Amino acid sequence: MTRMTALSNPLLLGFEDIERLIDRAAKGGGDGYPPYNIERIADPNDGSVSDLLRITLAVAGFSRDDLEITLEDKQLTIRxxxxxxxxxxxxxxxxxxxxxxxxxxxxxxxEVKSADLANGLLAIDLQRLEPERLIRRIEIGRTTGAKANGT
Structure with a gap:
């Protein structure tokens, strides 16, 4: 039996990875410890609101040696x-x-830019990179009449 989801629409092709990411996010909810914040931070160059994000975890009592941050297959894990x-x-x-x-x-x-630990708070800075816009013209091939009719 096939599971039907919002991304199962036949017009949404190739979105299986997104479904897997949603499933992983739902399973990684955890028990609420340690508490954390996610905030949009100002660009250090001009002070404007930017595509910089900061995840801050309250890790009082943990030293740098007690913490491990890994990034694997779009999944950021802090242990x-x-x-x-x-x-x-x-x-x-x-x-x-x-x-x-x-x-x-x-x-x-x-992209993960940096991680710092100060005063019991672990701050991980992230940046959203602007995707390259790509427009490509697709040529329509020419077929003979016999091939087009399936004979």
């Missing part, structure tokens, strides 16, 4: 794993020290 400090004897532990994995699916043309 955090802290080493448990056996030398410390906690009376109360309210600061989370659990591992996490947060995934973002990026569209075509989105």
């Amino acid at each position: 955090g794993k802290q080493q448990d400090d056996k030398a410390r004897d906690f009376i109360y532990r309210g600061i989370a020290s659990r591992q996490f994995s947060r995934t973002f699916v990026l569209a075509d043309g989105i």
